Amino acid sequence: MKILVAVKPTFDIGQLKFEKDGTPLLDACPVSLGEADRCALEEAMRIKERLGATVAAATVGSSEAHYKAIRDSYAMGADEGYLVKADDPWKLDALSVASAIARVAAATGPYDLVLTGSGAGDTHASVIGPMIAGILGIPLIAGVDRLEVRGPGVVAGTCKLEDGSYTYEARTPAVVTVTSEANAPRIPNLRAILRSKGMQIREMSAEELGVDLRRLEPLSVRKYEIKRKRIIYKAEDQKGAAEASAELLAALRSEGVLS
C-alpha cells in the first residue's frame, strides 16, 4: 500500500497578537505542523504498522516552517518527503495548492490513499482534500473521525456531520480528510527526530510539475471584533415591558438579526 499525506504548517492562532490598529503580528506567531495533519500522519503510520505501507509526506511552500513540516513528518515515520517550492506560500490560493499536491501524487504515485487534515487550524477552509479528490477524479471521504482499511482496495471512514453520523465505504484510490478527533498523534522520540534531520527532502518546482501557483492577495487583514451596541431597553412595568419589547424587536429587524 502507498499513502501520500498532504501537510502544511499552521499559525498557532491561540498565540496570535495584534497591533493597536488591528494588524495581525504574524511574524511573532509560532508556526508548526497542523494538528489535523498530524492526525492524518498518525492514521498513515497505523496503517503502515498494521498492514505495511510506504508513507510519503508532501507540502507546498519554501519557508523554513514548510521544510520543518516535512522533517516532522519524517520524525513521525514517513518514508519519503516532497516539497513544492513556492515563495510567500501563505498567500497561495487553495486550488493552486491542491493542484500542486495532485501533481505530486501523479508524479510519485500511484497512491492507494491520499490523506490530509480536515482543516488547518488557522485558515480552516477545509477545501484542499475535496479539491485533490476532484482533480484526481477519485472518491472523497471528508472529516473522518475513524478510518479503517476493510480489505484490499476498500477503505471506510466515519464522519460526524451536521445532521448525524455517516460511514462511507469507498474503493481505493481515495482521498480521506482526517479530523483532530481521530487519534492522539504520536510524539517522536529523540532518535527519530535526529534521524529526520539527515533524511533528504525532494524539492520540486511548479514548472517541473506543470502547475500554475496563483496567489490571492488580501486587500486588508484586521482583527475581527464584534462590537457590543450596549443599548438597554428599560421597562418599569408590564406596559413598559411590552413597549420595550416592541422597540427591541424593531431594532433587531433593522439590524437584520430577525427577518
Next chain:
Amino acid sequence: MRVLAYADNRSWAAQLASAADALGGDAAVFVPGRELADDAAKLYSEVFFSGLGPFEPVSYSAAFSEAARSFKPDLALLPCTNKGRSIAGLYSSAAGIRSATDVISLSARAGDSSITVRRLVYGGRAEAEFLMSAPAAICVVQGSYPERGPRGGPGQVHEVPAPDPASSVDFKPKRREGAQPEEAEVVVVAGRGIRSKEDLELVKGLARALGGAWSVTRPLAADQAGPTPGWGSPGWS
C-alpha cells in the same frame, strides 16, 4: 450577476437568497430533494433538484455541477458547513475556479465581474478583505445574511438526474435530545469561564429550566465540547 446557491434546508435557502439579492441579478438554487424544491421555488426564479440519497460529496457535487452547466452562474454560493465546504472544493476543482470559505459579506463591483469578499481568517480572530473575479465558489457563514421572505410567483423547477455515489453510505441521524440551538427561542451559551466538561452540567441545567437549548463559544467548540459538531465555529455560531 448570475448566482447559483446550494441549500439543504429552508433556512439556508432563505439566507443565500438574501446574499444573492445583495449581489443583484438572477438567482437560482440547487436542492437535494423534491420537497425542498417546492419550498425553494417561493424564493428563487429557478430551482434545480435531484433525488439524491444521504449526503455523499462526489454525487452531490456532480449534481450541483450539472445544475451549474444549465444555469451558467457567475457565482456559486454554498453554506459554510462541512457539507458545503466539501461540495465547494469538489465543484471549484471541477470547474477550475477559485473558492473562498468563511465569508461574512459579499458585494459586487459595478461595471466588472469582481466581487469584494470579507472572510474570517486565523480561526475567526481576524477578517480579511479580498477582491475575487467571477466565476468563483463562495461558502457563506451562517447568520451573515437574514432569511429572506418569499418573492412573487413560484420559480421554475427543473430536475437534474441523480449521479451514482462514489462511496456507499450508512447514515445514522443525530439523536435529538431536548431543544436544538438552531430552533430554540432561548440558548444558554458557555464560554471560556467553563473550566471542565462537568461544569457544563450547570449550563445544561439552566437551559432545561428555561426550556431552551445550550451551546458553546468558539474556544470550547474547538475542543468538541458543544452539543453539535460545528456549533461555535464559523458557519454555525
